[in-house]
Amino acid sequence: MPVFRGGTAVTAESRLREDLASAMASGGQGLSAADRLCVACVDLLPVDGAAISVIHDGETRGTFGSSGEFSRRLDEFQFTFGEGPCLDAVATGAPVLVPDLADPGERRWPAFTPAVLDEGVQAVFALPTAIAAVHVGVLDLYRASSGPLSETVLNAGMWAAELAALPLLDLMTSDLDWNAASEGGDGWEQLASLERVEVYQATGMIIGQLDIGPVEALARLRAHAYLAGQTASEVAWDIVERRLVLTPDDHPAAGNNLGSIG
Template identity: 65%
Template sequence: MAGADTALAAADLLCRACVRLLEVDGASVSLTHEGSTQGTFGSSGETSRQLDELQFTFGEGPCLDAVRQGAPVLVADLGDPAETRWPAFAGALVRSGINAVFALPVTIASKPIGALDLFRRSAGTLGAAALTGGLLAAELAALPLMDLMGSDLDWDVAAQGGDGWEQLASLSRIEVYQATGMLIGALDVGQTEALLRLRAYAFAHDMTAADTAWAILEGRVSLDPDDWLEPGGPRREPG
């Protein structure tokens, strides 16, 4: 795992450099796969990692848009009434004290595979020099991801039969996939609905998808087949 550790450490260093050199308070690098964020592979700190995790929980955010569009997504004021993108994600960021977010696509072989997300407490545009530096940092962010793909990861915990990107993606949130598997069996639903129910519980209880997954795996949360859309929502086990 030495190669993976080195790649992840390099991504963290890059994010911390963004905070020092650009006009931002936090930064993270995340990977996407099939329209969903799949993991935070670098961050300037725990707060930035948690903010990035919200994009997976809500299934929306600037990283996903930047990858889909293949272009930077720059939101200078999340509190602007005219800004209607990502209502759940944007609201969570504002409540966390973040009022501006900028996502710059990370590209490998001309294919956007993730984004460098920059978070700032104060509203306002990203200056020209900071934007130029951010775009350069997004180019550099591809390097640790490439190293990670070539490292000696433990592929046994990854999805069997998938290609490299699918395997890497599955490693990033293995607890979510394990909890989804439990829900498939317990609720007799498909994978998509199981993940939807997990995310719905997370949203309703102001939790991240990862925290909800651990709660399911540890038996602290139980979802019944028929109560997830009722007013009371899924129940939390006592204790």
């Protein structure tokens, strides 16, 4: 039932929209605004986690905002496995709503789904974010309980996904040249910093150690993460800090050899 504010009817959905916008605008821009938006989603909506992924060329380029480390880790699984609802949401330009990840009929993401279920997540809702009609990111909402979002909550979530474009614009120029990101202005340098630098450092070390190409090196890193139940970034830090050395035998086809721990 609507309430009246200044003689104007205010619905639950419009109140949520106002509160989400107010939370993001409460101070600071860019990454801090994205984090505030994710925290507001958890505070105002019946969800337990929120994260904003930046997507380009079919891969997650980084977590642009999150409600906390738990949500950031969940987002990382989509990069580790190269699959997940955020990638599908950008590919289709439409929301991907999964009210019950444990549903036996839910088979779209054979690696991502069991990983997040193991983390205690039962439902995920991926809402695409667009800039100038180009889908460049996704707001992921996570829930520990299964069940769909109500129409009011879903509409508020879609509004939050629209708001997520605003802090992205604080970091971007109009020329979306990802390959030249590090050569651009301040905004692009901040955006480039979202990329998983430790993964690329670790991939370079694997290339040198095993004398293989970059595609195979990244595949081995991801395969190790999958077998070890870790994210790609966690494995990368172990490699960069020389706690882990991958061996020629830990190719996915070689079984469960997880490399040597230093």
